[in-house]
Amino acid sequence: MKNNKSKFSKYLVSGVAALALAAGAAGSASAAENGKFRVGIVTFLSGPAAGPFGVPSANAAKVLVEELNKGNLPAPYDKIGINGAEIEAVIIDEAGGATKQVEEYRNLVQRQKVDAVIGYVSSGDCLAIAPVAEELKTFTIAYDCGTPRLFADNPDAAYMFRTGLDASVDNIGAVRYLAATRPDVTRLAGIQQNYSWGQDSWADFTAAASALLPEAEVVEEQFPKIYQGQYGAEISALSVKRPEIVHSSFWGGDMEALVLQANARGLLEDATGLLTCGEASFATYKDQAPNGMIIGARGPFGQFAPDNELNTWFEGVYQNAYDLEPVYPATKMAQAILGLKYAAENAGVADKEIPSAEQLAAAMKGATFESVSGTVEMARGNGHQAMQGITYGEYHYEDGVASIKNAVSFDGECVTPPEGVAAADWIADGFPGAKCN
């Protein structure tokens, strides 16, 4: 026995050492300095968020990187790759929770030696990554996550940026849309997934509604658990209260299930649905969603993106590659990549040179750049958070064609709290300083 024990301790040592060495060797091999601009792209490739968000985003990244490397974009992005250097995208899966994402983020930066990271749909992942980005001094763009805590919890962030809007904008925008198009609604109801996203969305929506729609009262709220899929009981509970508006921050499969079931049960005939993430399934509703249902895209993205040259071009290549129109997560991914390109090309470095994270951050901070969604101002969060307007509109489906009607846009200054003010306080104080068109 004794003999054997010293034997297997040897196996142990050699096994662990071999593994570690093998890993180290493999790591340094793939981190060769090849003059390419390496970008880590992190989004959901598996799990419930993959279909509605992750896959369209990853597809957008792939097609955009491909076209950028050919130099096919319209001005001002017609330079090849990023600052003349070819882009190499490293796409990884966001599934698996915050601990794993921190691990994979470190792997991206330290093992794969990426020059910048773009990613994160989940707010929990964004919050976990933000301090690590500062620690590793890596230029990082959050492209989709919505938590207002990102820069509130990290006020000194130097390397973390967000080109998407935070979730309070969605709900302030939604209330402004109601106030503009249906100022006399009195009965509001809501159904949210019972997790941070749903809870925060509903809190912002109800607070904004009490300020902008003083006549309205909340008649019912339901918080089914996420990925529940069956909403029979909740729909009944909502129906009996006869709401005029049913607000929901549902997304993905849950949202499609809710629309299908609520429509079949007649809830969406009596009440108007208001889906803050509704645009993500624009292509799949067909006739299963009622005409007149209000949908949003979390900003001027997807169907609500403006008719500019960049967006027309982007929709064209996306459609060519995947036979689908880009939904809002795809537009947001394109926006983040264009933001990175803008920062790199305005960092004051020579052609084909790859700027450092500090140079990228300095160029991005407070910048104003052109994007597929129009002009983006990095005007909040100390120059780290994008400010843009938001558009809501009604879904209509006639003769096999889906379209948006009665779209109303609100300026960034109209729906975004001023610098340093928390959304909840801003709403409670009655939106001081809001500039609406």
Next chain:
Amino acid sequence: MRLDKTEISLGLIALACVLFGFVSPGWLIFLLTIALAKALVVQGVVMQMRSGLVSFGQGLFYCIGGYTVGMGGQFFGIHDAIAALSLGMFVAIVVAMLLGLLLTRYREIFFAMLSLAFSMILFGILVKSQELGSTDGFNVHDWTLFGWAPEAGAGSQHTVFTMTVVSGLIVAVLIHRYTKAGIGVICEAVRENEVRVEYLGLSPRWLLYGNYVAAAAVSALGGGLTALATGHVDPEMAYWTTSGEFVFIALLGGLGHVAAPFIAAIVFSFVRTYAIEFVPHTWQMILGFTLLAVIIFLPKGLWSLVSREKTGERA
């Protein structure tokens, strides 16, 4: 105190690991820290497996450990890492002493499902606690060690790594002694035939109870170290997939030796991270096939690679 050969070699490996930490790149240290911290939770699973109980809810104590460390710093001003980790273990022990009274009455699938249920209850509570960030969780930072604040970045990473290796060593030695002692051997007897153990005049229930509480403490330690290393805690720590991962690693390593969970956790982490890198769309499949291969070819886990050679030598 006389150390046997396993303990000496464990000590040497731990020392080698700490030294290795000074020369290896940051990502590798982080990966090993998380793997070893998770291995502590797996030790808790394995302790119970040895006595015939499969816990599908070990994430409960992993999460308690992590959240206690996080909340200690955030709300109660406990910034000392050792104090916070000890508090996490204490809370886990108290919770386990209560839950254990109920859980040790059940065996097999009933135990597995009940342990899972308790873990999911904690998940549900955390998701509904908006002060704790609901599903987003919150950051864990500004911790110190005996009043000394390691510098952010590489410094604190090394400190957590060293703490994890040392905790791993202490836990491994204790568990090793426990399994070799009479009471540890009886755990296996409980798995084989509980009635006979009872006829020997011992109470399997209280044995399992002690086991359950000890496993909870070890798991909470792993959770606390994970929180310090990651700098973030979220309710996912108590979700059933996390607990499932611990069972996965336990099966991967096998029950053969106290070192098996550590090796399995490191192998698991490497397989996963390279699977994510090379096949980003199908990395879960690689993990699945790995487990399948281990179950088919090495039913007693990776450790049977070592013990198989042993029998060969004897012959």
